[in-house]
Amino acid sequence: MKITLKVWRQKNGKDSGRFETYQLNHVSEDMSFLEMFDVLNEQLITENKEPVAFDHDCREGICGMCSMYINGRAHGPWEGTTTCQLHMRAFNDGDTIVVEPWRSAAFPVLKDLMVDRSAFDRIMAVGGFVSVNTGNAVDANSTLIPKEDADNAFSAAACIGCGACVATCKNSSAMLFVSAKVSQLALLPQGQVERKDRVRKMVAQMDAEGFGSCTNTGACEAECPKGISIANIARMNREYLGAAILPGN
Amino acid sequence: MSKISQLFNSSIGQKVIMSLTGLFLCSFLVIHMIGNLQLFKGDSGMAFNTYAVFMTTNPLIKTTSYLLYASILYHAVKGLWLAARNRKARPVKYAMSQANANSHWTSRNMGVLGTMILVFIVVHMSDFWAEYKFGHIPYTKYTTNILTGELTSEAMPTDYVQSKKLEEYMVGTDTKVVIVKDLYKEVSEEFQNIGLVLLYLVAMFAVSFHLYHGFQSAFQSLGIAYDNYKGIIKAIGIWGFAILIPAGFAAMPLYFYFFKS
Numbered sequence: 158m159k160i161t162l163k164v165w166r167q168k169n170g171k172d173s174g175r176f177e178t179y180q181l182n183h184v185s186e187d188m189s190f191l192e193m194f195d196v197l198n199e200q201l202i203t204e205n206k207e208p209v210a211f212d213h214d215c216r217e218g219i220c221g222m223c224s225m226y227i228n229g230r231a232h233g234p235w236e237g238t239t240t241c242q243l244h245m246r247a248f249n250d251g252d253t254i255v256v257e258p259w260r261s262a263a264f265p266v267l268k269d270l271m272v273d274r275s276a277f278d279r280i281m282a283v284g285g286f287v288s289v290n291t292g293n294a295v296d297a298n299s300t301l302i303p304k305e306d307a308d309n310a311f312s313a314a315a316c317i318g319c320g321a322c323v324a325t326c327k328n329s330s331a332m333l334f335v336s337a338k339v340s341q342l343a344l345l346p347q348g349q350v351e352r353k354d355r356v357r358k359m360v361a362q363m364d365a366e367g368f369g370s371c372t373n374t375g376a377c378e379a380e381c382p383k384g385i386s387i388a389n390i391a392r393m394n395r396e397y398l399g400a401a402i403l404p405g406n
Numbered sequence: 407m408s409k410i411s412q413l414f415n416s417s418i419g420q421k422v423i424m425s426l427t428g429l430f431l432c433s434f435l436v437i438h439m440i441g442n443l444q445l446f447k448g449d450s451g452m453a454f455n456t457y458a459v460f461m462t463t464n465p466l467i468k469t470t471s472y473l474l475y476a477s478i479l480y481h482a483v484k485g486l487w488l489a490a491r492n493r494k495a496r497p498v499k500y501a502m503s504q505a506n507a508n509s510h511w512t513s514r515n516m517g518v519l520g521t522m523i524l525v526f527i528v529v530h531m532s533d534f535w536a537e538y539k540f541g542h543i544p545y546t547k548y549t550t551n552i553l554t555g556e557l558t559s560e561a562m563p564t565d566y567v568q569s570k571k572l573e574e575y576m577v578g579t580d581t582k583v584v585i586v587k588d589l590y591k592e593v594s595e596e597f598q599n600i601g602l603v604l605l606y607l608v609a610m611f612a613v614s615f616h617l618y619h620g621f622q623s624a625f626q627s628l629g630i631a632y633d634n635y636k637g638i639i640k641a642i643g644i645w646g647f648a649i650l651i652p653a654g655f656a657a658m659p660l661y662f663y664f665f666k667s
Contacts, residue, residue, distance in 0.1 A: 370417035376508040
């Protein structure tokens, strides 16, 4: 396959950035999108040019690092897929592919396609955890959890924090991410101790980071590589209202 | 910061107020629609004009109407403010974006649709509400024979005024007389203007698209979009608020333009 790539190049956070066009003449349709970028970078290195910086880690679709906005969609055209699991057979010979970094005030570009997603870490740090007793481990089966709650918590826990929801949302809202984390813990008995405090703090931190607010377009859910449902956002709204109005911490 | 003030300053709290004001405005549309159906009654506007007096004099309704005006203002101003703030959350736009692949266009254009509706509300209220309240609308005398049901109407002289908005009395034992400001006539004259009729039609499309997303979205923001109710909320949003209500309102200018000229 012959592929023309229009890739966003930006030296650092202060650089204003621009698109560069590259031609790749021997792309296999069995390559993953990131492998195609590896080929591009080898080509750039042999030409004595600066390779394209992009985030990647596991290349198995579970770490959430590979953030690329491909042809106007987070993680490219396939549903429920991270960039590393997107394969070149999704494209046609002769295609031009536009690749941009996540765009959000809360995710500043570090270099080329890499963005700083530590805003998510700070949201997690204020409340995305549970208190546990030290000492001997309790028998796991001694805590009963309704099947439906366990399933919903597990589905929410599938969130890999990739930031595609923020990248896709017209408001750069982080509600899908935060609601997945809030839901995962609020649904389980282990998460009850900090339940109200958690949702208040995580939402306050989310707002402080400069994410936009949710207008329920549903774009995040459609583009989420892990299929996190916006039912979680409704649950977080409920949790937050409850935490603000009902007594107790 | 107290928990309540934290709530109102948070992105979620602001969305909750947008939802509540929005749903309140939706409930108003239902009442407004049902009341205005009296325009189609074919009684030269007697029922509609009497209803207009009731709506502008009943203390409960008057109080609710001030709450309504406040809600419209809050919903509009806060909505535009939130839209502006949300735009700032993405200072550098994408060179290429395929938003249609993941969301409905109405959900992405609530600010534009809402602005169209706000402009319409200003025109609509200056046409009828301000005209009724501050302008000079002539009176009409309706005479009904309560035995035969026969109804005649007769325009009062333009300089006629009365202290009460509605004069109602019997002549003899079988003739009822009602003298009331003829808002119906005002409506029927205004809607002879094709430009105004078209403006109303465009505005009703804006209402339809705004509520197609807005009604369902309000329940999601309030956190009550449980799977159990999702279907019914969606059905009411689409069939009731995006189709039936705008179509009913759009029928009014069309009725006067085509059948009452």
